[in-house]
Amino acid sequence: MTTFVDRVVLHLQAGDGGHGCVSVHREKFKPFGGPDGGNGGHGGSVSLVVDPQVHTLLDFHFRPHVKAENGKGGAGSNRDGGNGRDLVIKVPNGTVVQTADGTVLADLVGVGTTIEVARGGRGGRGNASLANARRKAPGFAELGEPGDRLDVVLELKSVADVGLVGFPSAGKSSLISVLSAAKPKIADYPFTTLVPNLGVVRMDNHTFTVADVPGLIPGAATGKGLGLEFLRHIERCAVLVHVIDTATLEPGRDPVADIDAIEAELAEYGGLDDRPRLVALNKIDVPDGRDLADIVRPDLAARGLKIFEVSAATREGLKELTYAMAELVEQFRSATPVEEPTRIVIRPRAVDDAxxxxxxxxxxxxxxxxxxxxxxxxxxxFDNDEAVGYLADRLARLGVEDQLKKAGAEPGDLVRIGDREFDWQPTLFAGEEFVPGNRGTDRRLEEQPTRQSAAERLAARKARRQRPADEAEPTGDPDAEPTSDDDGE
Known part of the structure; x- marks a missing residue:
């Protein structure tokens, strides 16, 4: 039997960018021909696209880990690395993409709808691309940026116009089998249907889809039976049809009680109060069923419900029911505004945004x-001093140094950027120009004073915080004798 899966957790990993290359061109009579390290390729991204041939999330249930291709590293002779191939994952129509905490990223409805969920990392630049007027032969390159890594929840909600709801063995699957070309499993025992069935109904110029929701019993909205797993499949339905078994032999069951029980579950699930309802009193081909339908019809009509007496076995009353469903679907479609094409809004960055x-x-x-x-x-x-100096220059030009001073940072304070920690030394680069030296070195780093240990830095910070505001900083030699300005009087 085919397994139906409508909720999975995907572990996505986009491709990492390739590292840039550090290389110097060499040939006969040209021992130093300049930098020629190529750039690394970009990592592949992971995207989701709606495919009409995919109807379940079963494949991801068995293979939840998805990884795109990494970018290739650069090489000498100005050879750039190749980009990693993007990975496109095909999902069913109606797939909702959420984060692990329930935030909806996208609702994929419509064939071809695509979303990029994990972006590949940028490739690092080689030393040929990093060369400039002052740094003619960089002895370093950029590393490739890691690709996005995240977990997403894929939840399938069937895209159907009409939803059939009712107790197990009420005849929902039988109705779909005679209204459309769908061939669901049909048997004379409860919970025959374990997966939602979807069928396409064509009546004159009307075409719409019908889905049934299996396993609705009292308590389904709180996890009892199968209803909690499949109630989501009627969220998109424009019309709900109560399929009532008028020939049931179970004690305590009658059409009115069945409708009340199902309506209670729909109300508990929420969000379905505005959907129009129809009632299909099924199995009137059975004598007792027809008699019961005649008895309860006035009570249901008093509630304002539109009632149809049908038989999936003899097809009696199905034409009238189909026309009623088609009419309500057309009313819903005409009242639904047409979605405008997505417009890309470009918002320039504010002039004061650093x-x-x-x-x-x-x-x-x-x-x-x-x-x-x-x-x-x-x-x-970070194992290359010239690369570290280049990073410090970039941060200073961006204004990070000035903003740290304004925020109250003092030399030796701990500064975190991303997953790295630094001892802030503002005087190290301020006002100093890079002076070329041996490749991979930076003179300014060599002149950096000996760094304090982590314990010494922590103690110094605590001492600064505990010092009274009016206490002056000690100056001069601490062992010198105190002096006086009062002429000895």
Missing amino acids: GFTIEAQADGSFTVRGDRPERWVRQTM
Whole structure:
């Protein structure tokens, strides 16, 4: 038997960007021909697209881990690495994409609808691309940026115009089998249908889809039976049809009680109060069923419900029921506004937007947040002093140094950017120009004073916070004798 899966958790990983290359061109009589390291390729992205041939999320149930291809690294002779191939995942129509905490990212309705859920990392630049007038032969390159990694929840909600609701064995599957070309499983025992069935109905110039919801019993909205798993499949329905078994032999069952029980579950689930209702009193081909239908018809009509006496076995009354469903579907479609094409709105960045923010933490440290600073840190080769100096220059030009001063940072304070921590030394780069030296080195870093240990930095920060505001900083030699300005009097 085919397994139906309508909710899965996908573990997505976009491709990482390829590393840039550090290379120097060499040939005979040209021992140093300049940098020629190529750029790394971009990592592949992960996208979801609606495919009409896919009807379930079963494949992702068995293979929940999805990974796109990484970008290739650059090479010498200005050879750029290849981009990783994008990964396109086919999903059924009506798939809702959510984050792990329930935030909806997209509702994929309509064949061809696409969303990029995980973006591939940028490729790092090679040293040929990093060369400039002052840094003619960089001894470093940029690392490839990691691709996005996240978990998303895919939830399938059937896209149907009419939803059939009712107790097990009420004849919902039988109705779909005679109204459309669908061939669901039909048997004489409860819970025969374990998956939602979807059928296309054509009547004259009307075409609409019908779906049944299996396993609705009292308590379904709270997890009893199968209803909780499949109630979501009628959320998109324009019309709900109560399929009532008028020939049931179960004690305590009657059409009015069945409708009240199902309506209670729909109200508990929520969001379906505005859908028009029809009532199909099924199995009137059975003598007792027809008699019961005649008895309850006045009570149901008094509630304002439109009632149809039908038989899936003899097809009696199905034409009238089909026309009524088609009419309500057309009314819903005509009242639904036509969706306008998606417009791309470009909002320029404000002139005073620095592209980053600085947050002072309770422990005396500072956190720099922003796309560019965090990306630059991820792509820096921290085992290369020249690359570290290049990062510091970029941050200073962006204004991070000035904003840290305004935020109250002092030399030696801990500064976090992304997943890296630094001891802030503002005097290290301020006003100093890069002076070329040996490749992979930076003279300014060599002149950096000896760094304090983590414990020493923490103690110094605590001492600064505990010092009274009016207490002056000690100056001069602490062992010198005190002096007086009173001429000895």
